[in-house]
Amino acid sequence: MTQFQFGVLLPSSNTVVEPDFYSMAVPGVTAHGCRVWIDEVPTEGETNRQQPRTAANETQPAVQRLLTSHPDYLIMGISGPTFRGGVDGNRQWKERMHEYSGGLGIANNAEACQRALNALQVRRIGVLTPYQSSASSDVIRYFNEAGFEVVAHKDLECPSPLAIAQVGEDECRKALLDIDSDEVEAIVQAGTNLSFLKLAAEAERWLNKPVLASNAVTWWMALRDNGIEDKIYGFGRLLSEY
Structure with a gap:
């Protein structure tokens, strides 16, 4: 039902x-x-x-x-x-x-990422977007104003909205490695048409830090806002632990 x-x-x-x-x-x-x-x-x-x-x-x-x-x-x-x-x-x-x-x-997505990062108690973040820099500047601005320090970010600069969905896993994996460093406590991905859900969960294991996929974070906010506390496994720490 x-x-x-x-x-x-x-x-x-x-x-x-x-x-x-x-x-x-x-x-x-x-x-x-x-x-x-x-x-x-x-x-x-x-x-x-x-x-x-x-x-x-x-x-x-x-x-x-x-x-x-x-x-x-x-x-x-x-x-x-x-x-x-x-x-x-x-x-x-x-x-x-x-x-x-x-x-x-x-x-x-913006508010969900803010809530998730607060739940994870991290402040220094890396940001991955599929956007051009003219659009990703809004993402960086939001996080800075919300009290986070963006210590690294990478834009995939997809040429059109539909092209975002065509980005392959290898390109996303390379971008994560480019962003990561000892300074970065968590990596956040923006852009709902970027297929990142499973890779983010895998990356948490080999980077040993939270990696937040846009759609996972927004779904998490929707569930928790409505008192739905089900733990969901296979999509990262946020959904399985918080």
Whole structure:
């Protein structure tokens, strides 16, 4: 019997969030997606600079469609808007989402990462993104404003939203090794269309430190926000221990 229904907002180009969430499923919890239109445009240039405005305009109608399924809670399966504008930008974004949804709670990647790092009691972090530097600067800003020290970061500079899902495990593994050092207490990955779930869990063993995958962290926030304390194994320490 379903106890909780999560409504999930997805980019139209995203092919990773849904299978990731399904793989971390717990009994009695279901996730139901609605897609927000995202143009398949280069991640640099004037067209891309208009993308946040396009996505913002598409978000409210997507929320309204999700509400017809009567979800108990929402999950934002798009990372970028949750980091944009730093901590205050995230607060303003959440206020808009609460207005759109009539007050439903919403898990989002920026806040979920902040909560996870606090739970793990780490401050010095490395950050991996699939973005160009113009977009990853929002991620770095958020973490700095939230009280963390970003001591290393790497951007994979994927040329388009769809290209993010095509990044291979070898490239991600090399990026992790480039970021890692004795100064880095944990590594955080942003970008929901980057397939990173299983690699993050494996990397925790050979790096001997927390490695937080975007979709795992957001799913963890959604579960714990709703009092669902199931421990999920195979996806890293956060879901199995916290």
